[in-house]
Amino acid sequence: MSDPITRPTVGAQRESVDPSAVTEKPEGSLPRGLDRLGERKRARLEQLAQATADKGGVSLVRDAFRRLRRNPTAMVGASIVALFVLVAIFAPLLAPHDPAQRFDELTKNLTVDNIPGASSEFPLGSDPLGRDFLSRMIHGSRQTLFVGVLATLIGLALGVLVGALAGAFGGWVDNILMRFTDVMLALPALLLAISLVAMASRSSQWTVILAVAIVNVPIFARLLRGSMLAQRESDHVLAARALGVRRGAIVLRHMLPNAMTAVIVQATLTLSTAILEAASLSFLGLGDPDINRAEWGLMLGVDGQRYFEVRPELAYFPAVAIIVVALGFTLLGEGMREAIDPKSRR
Amino acid sequence: MLRVIVRRLLQLVVTLIGLSALVFIWLRNLPGGPIEALLGERATPERRALLTKALGYDQPILVQYAKFMQRLLTGDFGNSIRSGDPVTEVIGRAFPATVELAAAAMIIAIGLGVPLGYLAARHRGRLLDNLSIGGTLLGISIPIFFLGYLLKDVFTQNMHLFPPSGRISTGMDNTDVTGFFVLDGLLTREFDATGDALWHLILPAVTLATIPLAVIVRITRASVLDVLNEDYVRTAEAKGLRHKTIRGRHVLRNGLLPVVTTIGLQTGALLSGAVLTERVYNWGGLGTLIYDSISGGRDYPVLQALILLAALVFVVVNLLVDLSYAFIDPRVRVR
Numbered sequence: 001m002s003d004p005i006t007r008p009t010v011g012a013q014r015e016s017v018d019p020s021a022v023t024e025k026p027e028g029s030l031p032r033g034l035d036r037l038g039e040r041k042r043a044r045l046e047q048l049a050q051a052t053a054d055k056g057g058v059s060l061v062r063d064a065f066r067r068l069r070r071n072p073t074a075m076v077g078a079s080i081v082a083l084f085v086l087v088a089i090f091a092p093l094l095a096p097h098d099p100a101q102r103f104d105e106l107t108k109n110l111t112v113d114n115i116p117g118a119s120s121e122f123p124l125g126s127d128p129l130g131r132d133f134l135s136r137m138i139h140g141s142r143q144t145l146f147v148g149v150l151a152t153l154i155g156l157a158l159g160v161l162v163g164a165l166a167g168a169f170g171g172w173v174d175n176i177l178m179r180f181t182d183v184m185l186a187l188p189a190l191l192l193a194i195s196l197v198a199m200a201s202r203s204s205q206w207t208v209i210l211a212v213a214i215v216n217v218p219i220f221a222r223l224l225r226g227s228m229l230a231q232r233e234s235d236h237v238l239a240a241r242a243l244g245v246r247r248g249a250i251v252l253r254h255m256l257p258n259a260m261t262a263v264i265v266q267a268t269l270t271l272s273t274a275i276l277e278a279a280s281l282s283f284l285g286l287g288d289p290d291i292n293r294a295e296w297g298l299m300l301g302v303d304g305q306r307y308f309e310v311r312p313e314l315a316y317f318p319a320v321a322i323i324v325v326a327l328g329f330t331l332l333g334e335g336m337r338e339a340i341d342p343k344s345r346r
Numbered sequence: 347m348l349r350v351i352v353r354r355l356l357q358l359v360v361t362l363i364g365l366s367a368l369v370f371i372w373l374r375n376l377p378g379g380p381i382e383a384l385l386g387e388r389a390t391p392e393r394r395a396l397l398t399k400a401l402g403y404d405q406p407i408l409v410q411y412a413k414f415m416q417r418l419l420t421g422d423f424g425n426s427i428r429s430g431d432p433v434t435e436v437i438g439r440a441f442p443a444t445v446e447l448a449a450a451a452m453i454i455a456i457g458l459g460v461p462l463g464y465l466a467a468r469h470r471g472r473l474l475d476n477l478s479i480g481g482t483l484l485g486i487s488i489p490i491f492f493l494g495y496l497l498k499d500v501f502t503q504n505m506h507l508f509p510p511s512g513r514i515s516t517g518m519d520n521t522d523v524t525g526f527f528v529l530d531g532l533l534t535r536e537f538d539a540t541g542d543a544l545w546h547l548i549l550p551a552v553t554l555a556t557i558p559l560a561v562i563v564r565i566t567r568a569s570v571l572d573v574l575n576e577d578y579v580r581t582a583e584a585k586g587l588r589h590k591t592i593r594g595r596h597v598l599r600n601g602l603l604p605v606v607t608t609i610g611l612q613t614g615a616l617l618s619g620a621v622l623t624e625r626v627y628n629w630g631g632l633g634t635l636i637y638d639s640i641s642g643g644r645d646y647p648v649l650q651a652l653i654l655l656a657a658l659v660f661v662v663v664n665l666l667v668d669l670s671y672a673f674i675d676p677r678v679r680v681r
Binding site for chain 2: 179180182183186187188189190191194195198199200201272276279280283284285286297300301304305308312315319322323326327330331
C-alpha cells in the first residue's frame, strides 16, 4: 500500500532532470541563479505533469477494480450479492402474499405433525402458522440483509474508532486499547455474543445485531491498527511529515484511507459471518422473539429446527438461502483481497 | 527463551485480570441487578438482604471487586441456580464430554486437513485443488447446526448407521472413571463400551470439525505454496536431493509452522461450535450447559464460570502453541 499515483513516474523523471541541475548549479550570480532555479522548477513540474498525463495515470483503486472485474470468483460473488440485494429491495413486489397473514386454506389442514406442502396458490407451502412460506422467504431477504449489514456497520464503526485511536497515538493508548481487544478475543465469538445477549432483560432484534456487532469490533480494530502502524514509517507518511502536514491531517488523510482497504475487505467477509452468527443465536433461542418477523436465520433456527422431522423444507430453504448468500459475500471478499494485493492470489 | 515465556505469562495474566474485571462489571449490569440475577424466582426481601450482605454488595465497589477476585481465585463460584449444586461440580461433570468431543473433532480436522491442504498445494490449479477450495468455502458458509441436523437425518434416520444422540447407548454397562467414555472403556478393558462411545462420537465430531477443517486446509495450502517458492527449496532441488527428502524435511517442516498457530486459534471456534453441535446431538457437555443456563431461566453463576473457563482454556492453549514454537522453530529459541 504505497503511494497511489505518482511514485514510479517521479522516480523516473528525477533521474533525467537531476544531472543538468547539478552541473549548472554552481555557476552564475545569485539573483540570476534563483530566477533560473524557479524556471527549472516550473519546467520540471510541467514535464512531470506531462509524463503522468501521457500514461493516463492508473490509480491503485482503479487498478484493483480492473483486476476484480477479471476475477471469476469475485464476479460470481458479486452477482450473488447483487441478486440478493435486488430481491431484498423488490421483496414487496416479488412476494405473492403478505408474509404475516395467516391463510384459512393453510390453517385448516395445519396440525403439529402436518404442515401443508406446495400448491398452486402457495408454491412452497405453509409455515407452521399457516402463512405463505414463499412470501416469507422473499421478505426474509430484507431482514437478513438488514441484520447482516447493520451488525457489520456498527462493528466496523466501533472497530475503526478503536483501531484508528490505537494506530494514530501508539504508546499507552495503543497498549490499553489492545489489551482490551485481547480480552474480547480471548472469548469464543459465540460465547461472547451469548453473554452480551444475556445482559438484556429481553432479547430483541437489536440485542442480536449489537451482540454480533460487538463480537467483530476487536477484529476490525486489530486489523486497522496493524496497517496504520505499518504506515507510520512508510515513505508517503514521512513525505507528508516533511512537508509540515499536521498530525491530525496525516492520520485522517494519509494513513486512514490507505489502511481502510484491508478493513473493507474484512467487512465484506464479516457480512457472511454476521448472518451465520445471527442464525446461531436464533437457534439457541436468543434471537428475535417477534413471531411475525421473517428472517432466514430465525426461520432456520426456530421453525426449521422445531419442525425438521415434520417438514424439513422449512429448514432446507432458509438454510440454502443463507449458505448461498454467505458464500456470495465470502467470494466477493476473497476476490477483493486478491485484487488489492495480487501477491495473495493462489 | 525464558524471557519469552515470562512475557507471555504476564500477558496472559493481564488478559485474565481484564476479563475478570469485565465479568465483574457484566454481573453488576445484569437485568434487575446481580442479586436478582443470582436469586431468580426464589427472591424474597429477606433473602435479598441476606445475600446482599453475604456477598458484600453493601460495601464500596473496590472492596466488592477484591472479594470477587478472592472468590474466583479460591475457586468458589457459588451454587447453580437451577440445580443448587456447586458450580464447580456442575462444570466438572460436563467438562470431559466437551473435551472428548473437541479432541475428536480436532483429530479429524488435523488428520484430514493437513494432508488435503498439502495435496491441494502440490496439485495447484488441478481438480483436487479446486474441489478442496470449493469445499472449504462451502464449509465456512454452512450453519453448523444445520449441517448437524442434515447429517443426523441422512445417517441415522435414513441409513441407520449411527445413533442419533447422546454419548453412549442406554443400558450400556460402562464404568465411569475419568468421565471420558472412550478412555474409560480402554482403562477398564470394557471394549464394547469404548466401541459404543466411539460410535456415538463420530457424527458430532464430524459436524464440529467442519470449520476447523476448512480453515486448516486453507492455511496449509497457502503456507505450503509459499514454501514451495522459497529459494531453499529450489536449492535443495538443484542439489539433487530426493523429492521425498525435500518434501518431508524442507517443505512440510516449514510449511506447517503457520498451521500450528491456526490449530491454537481454532480452539475458540471449537468452543463456539460445541454449543451448537451439543444441542443438535443432545451431547451432555459444556455446550449443553451453556444452552441450559440461558434458556431454562438464566443461571448466572454457571454462565460466569463458563465464560472464565472458556477464556482460560483459549489463552492457555494459545500460550502452549506459542511455546511449542521453541521446539519446532529454532529461530525462536535464539531470540
